[in-house]
Amino acid sequence: KKYYKHIFYYMSQSLGSTELNILPNLPGFRPRQTQVGPKKAYFEVLEGQRCLRDDTSLTNNTLAALDAECTTIIIGSPGKKKLSHKDIGKVLTFSAYFEEKPDGLSAGSRQIRKCNIFYYLEDDTIKIVEKPQLNSGVTQGTLVRRNAVIKSDGSQLTAFDFQIGEPVIVYGRPYTLTDCDSATRTYMRDNYGYYFDTEVEVPEDQYQKYRKSLQAGEEDTWGKFHSKKNDNKTFNEARLGSLADNSGREGFMKFANATLNFRCMWDNTHNLYGDVLYFSLMYYLSDDTIEIMSIPGSTVSTTDGGKVKLLKRSKLPRNFELSMTLGEKPPSSAFFKWMDIYIGLELQVFGRKLLICDADRRTREFYQNNGEALGEPIYQPEPEIMVHKREIPPPTGFGSEEDSLRSVSGSLMPGPVPAKKLGENKMLSFFASLLSGGIDDVDRRFVITYYVTDNTLKVIEPPVRNSGFTGGVFLSRREVKNEKGDVLRYPELYIGCKLKLLKHVFLLLDANDSTLKWMEDNKLSRSNYYAILDKIRPLALTDAKNGEMVKLFRAQESPKGGPGQATIAALRTVLNDTYRIIGDQEDDVSEHELRTILRGAGNKKDTFNYVKFVEQIVNPTDEFK
Numbered sequence: 001k002k003y004y005k006h007i008f009y010y011m012s013q014s015l016g017s018t019e020l021n022i023l024p025n026l027p028g029f030r031p032r033q034t035q036v037g038p039k040k041a042y043f044e045v046l047e048g049q050r051c052l053r054d055d056t057s058l059t060n061n062t063l064a065a066l067d068a069e070c071t072t073i074i075i076g077s078p079g080k081k082k083l084s085h086k087d088i089g090k091v092l093t094f095s096a097y098f099e100e101k102p103d104g105l106s107a108g109s110r111q112i113r114k115c116n117i118f119y120y121l122e123d124d125t126i127k128i129v130e131k132p133q134l135n136s137g138v139t140q141g142t143l144v145r146r147n148a149v150i151k152s153d154g155s156q157l158t159a160f161d162f163q164i165g166e167p168v169i170v171y172g173r174p175y176t177l178t179d180c181d182s183a184t185r186t187y188m189r190d191n192y193g194y195y196f197d198t199e200v201e202v203p204e205d206q207y208q209k210y211r212k213s214l215q216a217g218e219e220d221t222w223g224k225f226h227s228k229k230n231d232n233k234t235f236n237e238a239r240l241g242s243l244a245d246n247s248g249r250e251g252f253m254k255f256a257n258a259t260l261n262f263r264c265m266w267d268n269t270h271n272l273y274g275d276v277l278y279f280s281l282m283y284y285l286s287d288d289t290i291e292i293m294s295i296p297g298s299t300v301s302t303t304d305g306g307k308v309k310l311l312k313r314s315k316l317p318r319n320f321e322l323s324m325t326l327g328e329k330p331p332s333s334a335f336f337k338w339m340d341i342y343i344g345l346e347l348q349v350f351g352r353k354l355l356i357c358d359a360d361r362r363t364r365e366f367y368q369n370n371g372e373a374l375g376e377p378i379y380q381p382e383p384e385i386m387v388h389k390r391e392i393p394p395p396t397g398f399g400s401e402e403d404s405l406r407s408v409s410g411s412l413m414p415g416p417v418p419a420k421k422l423g424e425n426k427m428l429s430f431f432a433s434l435l436s437g438g439i440d441d442v443d444r445r446f447v448i449t450y451y452v453t454d455n456t457l458k459v460i461e462p463p464v465r466n467s468g469f470t471g472g473v474f475l476s477r478r479e480v481k482n483e484k485g486d487v488l489r490y491p492e493l494y495i496g497c498k499l500k501l502l503k504h505v506f507l508l509l510d511a512n513d514s515t516l517k518w519m520e521d522n523k524l525s526r527s528n529y530y531a532i533l534d535k536i537r538p539l540a541l542t543d544a545k546n547g548e549m550v551k552l553f554r555a556q557e558s559p560k561g562g563p564g565q566a567t568i569a570a571l572r573t574v575l576n577d578t579y580r581i582i583g584d585q586e587d588d589v590s591e592h593e594l595r596t597i598l599r600g601a602g603n604k605k606d607t608f609n610y611v612k613f614v615e616q617i618v619n620p621t622d623e624f625k
Helices: 002-014 182-191 206-213 231-239 250-255 320-324 361-369 401-406 513-521 529-546 548-555 568-578 591-598 610-618
Strands: 043-046 049-052 091-100 111-120 125-130 141-147 167-170 173-180 259-267 276-284 289-294 309-314 346-349 352-359 427-434 445-451 456-461 472-478 498-501 504-511 565-567 607-609
Touching: 091 182, 111 141, 111 173, 111 206, 173 182, 259 361, 276 352, 352 361, 427 513, 445 504, 513 591, 529 548, 529 568, 529 591, 529 610, 548 568, 548 610, 565 568, 568 591, 591 607, 607 610
Parallel strands: none
Antiparallel strands: 043 049, 091 111, 091 173, 111 125, 125 141, 167 173, 259 276, 259 352, 276 289, 289 309, 346 352, 427 445, 427 504, 445 456, 456 472, 498 504, 565 607
């Protein structure tokens, strides 16, 4: 170990620190010097080729020499040069050719193959591409993929090696440069002092000349078209007696592109989940072929409204088994012709029976002009659709009707209550008494709240001390039906009505101010001032004009209200005793309508001006709207 240390000392004196780092460790010895920081990458992949990054590492590698006939590819390259911002993205393009001796040519004959050489200035790589030609007989395209090319002396191929008229050896194959484009010519003149003013002539290609001699047609048009599509070839063959075969084109010469259209039906109801499907059959008169497509909107159509092809355009055999036999080709009579098709025919379409039901107008005219009868259209009767009516069982008597319906519809565990929307918190509150109770229920009072948002109703009994009743919720919030069986609506609620809720009968005695105002704003029939006057006018118009009605109100005048003022009791007495119009019927005036007259024009007092009331009966104005 001490001996190795002396050796390492003398080597460190003779070698620099940079060269010392590339030496391998001696057996049993590791230097104390450690590299700090990221490791340096020595290799990089360019166009699929692994290349060294620095020029100094190339001298440490052993490169195999390349001669003119060598086909060995050296792994590795000298790496990148220092890039100039002017060279990034620039490519030099050269035209070149190389010679090759294919099989079948005589001695001394060579094939000339033209190509383009692309030199990339940013990394000194080249790419060679041969332009594909028709009927060339060889594989063409990219001959050399983009990579750095090493010359026989171990150096890299650079732009200095490209001279017009001189060969460039790439992997043992010499490419003779013939020309370059104008951008390459300018760059080489400005940067390298090369003047490429002359163009080298490409030798004659004996191989292409030999192949042209085998082709029919003129030489100047050779290669533009495939030999099978050459018009001169067809003309020369016809001149020699080989005429074109026009058999089978009689239908096209006679009918052109005319078609016959039929409507077909496939009844597949005898199978499980089968259905009646409709198709359109198109018969091509030019070649006696048939195409069957689904009709849009039927069951077999796609989700986006497209068509489904049941039979692609082909000849339809009369006998399906005949078309499946192997051997010679069946005769033309084995397939359907247009004269064989008529309405009512059952077509065997490869295992499916299609009934021809109808044809369009042009098809009928074609058959009529050719003396054939199609027949009357066949209409499939529409299947009877059975509608099963669901019968709801009667309520069980336990809980509300919604509780009974929950057992036959919906979930037994309802979800959360939906969130309220704007304007859904309107409630109509009425003060009521119980009419269907006993003697002890005469003095009981209730608050009936109607929810406009969902047409539900709730009854609460305010607690009263020493009444003998606990009070609280008398009827939970629910939908209640009227005597007709419909859900109870808010127009049916008014002061003075008798409301039946389940088996209980209530009399509505009063309502709060917000309820009365809401009903007046929504122009309900019993809260409309002028609608009430229309009920009174036929009976009281005469007395209103001659002043008798004013006298009746003056006799009932209240001393508290002053002259010209009357109470609701006086209004009730006049309308009931004189005109007999107070009642619970639709044409009668109810207690709710008496309250509307009292509240006319926003009146908040217990009395109203009966003089204006009489004037409105005679000459109605917009004052009380």
